[in-house]
Amino acid sequence: MDERHNxxxxxxxxxxxxxxxxxxxxxxAVVEVDATNAIGNDNQIPxxxxxxxxxxxxxxxxxxxxxxx
Numbered sequence: 001m002d003e004r005h006n007x008x009x010x011x012x013x014x015x016x017x018x019x020x021x022x023x024x025x026x027x028x029a030v031v032e033v034d035a036t037n038a039i040g041n042d043n044q045i046p047x048x049x050x051x052x053x054x055x056x057x058x059x060x061x062x063x064x065x066x067x068x069x
Contacts, residue, residue, distance in 0.1 A: 010030045051064075053065070053066070
């Protein structure tokens, strides 16, 4: 990007990230997302908009809310 190359696609971004030896301890990948099992409006979690913080763990999602801060 700094060398006046256009970054239009995900492949362009990956190539830019890997140029000049890449970034230490980082990997880039271009993947295609399978949206056949995407969550739609029918799968909403009730009251989710009332929760501020989420932590995705192996066994589920931990949530918490700060009140009167």
